[in-house]
Amino acid sequence: MGAELKGVAIVTGAGSGIGLAVAQRLARDGFTVVVNDLTAERAEEAAVSIRAAGGQAEAVAGDISREADVAAIAALADGLGPCTVLVNNAGYVHQARFIDLTAHDFDRMVAVHVRGTFLCTKAVLPGMLARGAGSIINMASQLGQIGGIELVHYSAAKAAIIGMTKALAREVSASGVRVNAVAPGPINTPLVQALSEDWRRAKAAELPLGHFGEPEDVAGTVSFLASADAKIYVGQTLGPNSGDVML
Template sequence: MGQEYPGEGKPLSGQVAIVTGASRGIGRAIALSLAAAGARVIVNYHRAQAEAEHVASQCRALADAALAVQADVAHPNEVSRLMSAATALGAPSILVNNAGIAWSGLFQETPWQVWQQLIGVNLTGVYLCTQAVLPYMLRAEYGRIINIASVWGLSGGACEAAYSASKGGVIALTRALAKELGRTGITVNAVAPGAVATDMTATLDAQDATQLLNEIPVGRIGTPEEVAHCVRFLALPASSYLTGQVLSPNGGLVT
């Protein structure tokens, strides 16, 4: 793990970070990156308990504490339970809203239930978790809120209208909340990844994968660790003058 996240000391020691949807992929990489920087990490998951417990175990090897907590971020009662469990490690000062789902298809064929689910997890989940964590951050006059959006939230994606809308909403919420909280010591930023090697891109057939690679100027898919690097940077105390921004590690796909 030391080679994956080379040392900068432990700039997040003593801080508690909540990472939603952290049992795999980008969320897992973010949890490990923050733990390597010294943070006590709450590894949130929806269904993948064994995977989340394993990530929490890896985090404990990097920092002094970590905890896996089950919650569906689209539901207020479950978010309240998540926050109550998180405080066992201390008052949260970092929130990474990473939990998300995707769906592809023509807009006119998008079922209402799919639309509701995408907005519920991808956007309402950000609203609920942020609203729940703000009292702790406002009391401390310090906090880092980092929302995982998507390159399609910036540019829109064909056959990704519902997903694009949900992630575009995350970006708009990020920018508005950064202005609202500007004088509180709390920063609010977003990371909008392009194509990254996760379960979502693994389902592409050979033709679609080749076409995607041809559209990316750097000629490759990104890694979860590259996204986690952006999140870790935004989470640092030294990043206090960055707020309302969208970092987009996308290999030049969208500029």
Template sequence: MIALVTGAGSGIGAAIAQRLAADGHTVAVNDLTLDAANQTVAAIEAAGGTARGYAADVSDEAQVNAMVASITADVGAPEILVNNAGFGHQALFTEIEPTMFDKIFAVHVRGNYLCTRACLPVMLEKGEGHIVNIASQLGQVGGVELVHYAGAKAAIIGMTKSLAREVSDKGVRVNAVAPGPINTPLVEALSDDWKAVKRAELPLGRFGQPEEVGGVVSFLVSPDAALFVGQTLGPNSGDVML
């Protein structure tokens, strides 16, 4: 199948793209810059997989539509969409500037909406497709100095459930993954104090690896996950137990 993974130049997105390629899918790797996307493409090709890089800001409608059109022309319409693009920012609520609040929601929430909007019609036409939205356990429990980020991730979980109710009977399965702290540049950018406290709270006592999230996505787009719709799976080291 053709898989589009957004924000896949590094971290969790790169690991997801590499796992899907290893599973035999052709992967369209998106990031803000083509250089970032092509780093993941090179890793996939070195491992024997098939991938192409695409640059686009997922919060920009014209760029998203142009990207999906290019993917469709190059390799075919995406049948798997992994909405992963995002970034982190840490600040007390009273210190979050409106511009940063808007940017967090633009990339995480609007980006999710725009990419899904661009890919969903063909999935519905084919009667088959998979959408996996990368949320966060912070969208379930919240986080100090992360009101804007946690709020955006909570919105993604709500969007996942709602869209699943609309399209599951049309052959498109929609689910979410809510990782806990994962050893990526995004988490590394948070303060050492926050990371130390968070690590101590986890039943496993460690942060996860990007490849462990890639395995969850691989499962969700496989036939083994046929009964999973509107679900939020939590590779979170035990931080959230549902």
């Protein structure tokens, strides 16, 4: 599959942070972007910002861990044209020692990151396979590769996304659908800023670059994976991570 993809790109969790930067970048790349967020207000604000910059975007609220909400996201995309790119970005961070985690904490983390990625992919993959073209990009984390103190449930969910990426790539690559992951390191987003100052200071000191990245750094990686320049990238996990993981 070497042709340049255009058409519709779905970006989940695109109301702020990395998701917003990704949605804005893909709009500049020429995609019509379906902007999803948990709240309608944030989704619409993101879509307005894209349209104000000359891009095409439509907003849809929804919890990607719920099948009915995912069906609504996919239906909006279908009405705009062929969905050629899916960015499974929606997620959240919750910090707690393992001993203090509840089953609800763990289940919700898995529901949003793992179940959400599964449901959104299930919704768009049949159309991509029928057309023989598509790019699915899953947002993992470097903590899914190395783990993180007080982030066991988050690390586990992100590791599952990496495993899902590799397995699905083996199933569908020969049919023209590329599946890859991005595993950012610490990025200056509202989610990361919500973590404790002590954690952020210690983490920055560990990084070879000595500082966190910006959402636009991740958006550039997603843009590459969605492009024909990445035509032989399948099952890969790219790491814009300030050197936290070196593979």
